[in-house]
Amino acid sequence: MAASLNPFPYAIQEPFSKRVAYFSMEFAIDQALKTYSGGLGFLAGSHLRSAYSLGQHLIGIGMLWKFGYYDQGRNEDQTLRVDWQQKLYAYLEDTGITFTVKIHGADVWVKAYYLPPHIFQSAPLYLLTTDIAENDEVSRTISYRLYDGNAATKLAQYMVLGLGGGQLLDILNYDAAFYHLNEAHALPVAFHLLQKFGKNKAEVQKRLVFTTHTPEEAGNEKHPMPLCLEMGYFNGLSKTEIQEATGIYDTLFNLSLAALRLAKKANGVSALHGRVARGMWEKYGHICEIDHITNAQNYSYWADHKLYEAVKQGDDNRLIERKKDLKRQAFLTVANQTGRLFQPDVLTIVWARRFAGYKRADLLLRDKERFELLIKNTEYPVQFIWAGKPYPSDQGSIDIFNALVHFSHQYPNVAVLTGYELRLSKLLKQGADIWLNNPRIPREASGTSGMTAAMNGALNLSTNDGWIPEFIKPDINGFLVPPADYEHLDINEQDNHDAYFLYELLEQKILPMYYKRHQYWLSIVKQSMEDVRTAFDSDRMAIQYYEKMYV
Structure with a gap:
């Protein structure tokens, strides 16, 4: 598939003509595609199925996990065994698109695959992987396991999804009106946009929306600021520039708080969660409006x-x-x-x-x-x-x-x-x-x-x-x-x-x-x-x- 090929082989309906890029760490679209762990992925999969049936101008940006989340097996005594098995997907199309994301000062190569809408009746989905010959073994492991337990690997995954996803959209000439973060994992796309628009925060806020799924403050990820800076998580922006853009001066960088301060609007995923989220975050100040859109699943x-x-x-x-x-x-x-x-x-x-x-x-x-x-x-x-x-x-x-x-x-x-x-x-x-x-x-x-x-x-x-x-x-x-x-x-x-x-x-x-x-x-x-x-x-x-x- 050529990079310039229109990813929409179906008619876009006029009420849904605004271009949206939907970023998620996981998509549960079909049993055969093991790119999910649980509810967040089930929700994202249903969203893409409905976007397809409604004719919406929305594409998904995710990760192609070599070993998926994990395979749940049994030990000899019937207890849980965690298995890792390589996943192969012959129906994914190689776009021919490769590019680099700088992680820890080194260029990491990223390849983009494409899931055509007709395969599972879902909106177009691009899946990114670092498991390619151009990379060393450490770089290849970034896209091995969904939600890797190592903090540095997890940050690298977020960088590939966010920074890599932003680059992919530029290569595709997909001028998204909105970049939708399904949870804060893909937050680095905001730093991609800051660099793209001359460090103009207002231009980022016009385009970024954020869905939060976690009703506990402790459940929202925080990572050491020195580690984020060392890894290049902020896409070349300095500590001072990030502090000014996000208002976060702590030693731990709060991903959800940064998303709430860089987004135009955010939403909880039920009416109750919307109220809980507003109560959680309003004390921090300078956050965007938090509305709610209750989650749903695809009836068809x-x-x-x-x-x-x-x-x-x-x-x-x-x-x-x-x-x-x-x-x-x-x-x-x-x-x-x-x-x-x-x-x-x-x-x-x-x-x-x-x-x-x-x-x-x-x-x-x-x-x-x-x-x-x-x-x-x-x-x-x-x-x-x-x-x-x-x-x-x-x-x-x-x-x-x-x-x-x-x-x-x-x-x-x-x-x-x-x-x-x-x-x-x-x-x-x-x-x-x-x-x-x-x-x-x-x-x-x-x-x-x-x-x-x-x-x-x-x-x-x-x-x-x-x-x-x-x-x-x-x-x-x-x-x-x-x-x-x-x-x-x-x-x-x-x-x-x-x-x-x-x-x-x-x-x-x-x-x-x-x-x-x-x-x-x-x-x-x-x-x-x-x-x-x-x-x-x-x-x-x-x-x-x-x-x-x-x-």
Whole structure:
């Protein structure tokens, strides 16, 4: 593909004619393309799919990870094993474009690959790699692993994405009206723009928008200023110039704060997160406006359309049978991985997402006696599935995963699965009756897995965090843990409160309803499917970005 070739082999619709470059460290577009770790990538993948279907003038800029995030395997005792396997993608096109980014004073060669829109029905995506013959081994490792644990390597990754992505757009003659940072990883593109526009900060602010996904100040990355300067993170700008541009004079450079001071506008990813983000950052001063655009997922990709067809035709029997068929398919994977034979007529609870402490994978196990009663209930039988990937160096979360594996061995109706990527995610949402979501409030910025679960006939049982306050109407389209005065509860008290009410909901309401009042259950399922399709399809989200951010 020649550098000057128009990357848009489809018509751009007039409302979306402004050119946008969307930068993200990860894109979950298809199971076959392992360039993602979790929710941030799922969101970016849905965004590109909707941009394609809407005819938006938007291109993605990402990284081509040689080993992906990691492959989740099992040790001999069934515990988690982190595997690294080289990924090969014959369908990516070599653009023929190579250029250099100066890192640590040395030229690092970068090559750009192109994912044509027709492959996965997504907006054009350019993926950058340093794993080419022109580089030494150290430089090649920059694009080996998504979210490398080494701080210097991680900064180098951000430089390739931001500085390299900015250069690529110039080579393509793609005069973007907006440079959209999906999280602050690609912040160095702002320094590329500062140099491009004669160090005129106002010119950068006209073009930069920023989406923040992290509702905790401690979760926003900070790196030592000397290391950033030594590595060339600021694209040749001096310490004084960076301090003047960002207002950051600390020894630790705060990536999110810099983005908020260099962007025209920023957004949180739910209404609640928008409020939390404004409260977090307004004390710093001189930041841009923080609005919110609630995350969403691509209905066309995620939803089971046969379920929706049954609802449209008013055929409850067909709806029931289709859901059982989906459960049977999901349970083949359960049997294959764990040797457990789950039944399609048994209520199935699934907790599946990235393993992180605040998401509380093992919350129900705070009361093991009550869990034992739940899992051995013969009147109202249940099946339970856990799945998800911890960060490969997060030993605490790995320990929780492994403890769940050992715990599951005691019960034939409890399973812990590995390989939680797009394919397994979709299978589990199709196999779930209850999608369990219990983060500590207000630490989940959005949390979109429940959206795609609802698109597959699963009901959300959730704490009132992230996108949930905009969605759940208790006992009408889902089930909600009664909120407490979380600001005045310590972590232990909050966990006890939430676990208690999860059990109360399961024992007193959900299980009796599923087995004794199934028509009422179906009415909630149908309402959930309708509500999520209306408000939480990524087409709505992609349109809102043009209406609220690219203006």
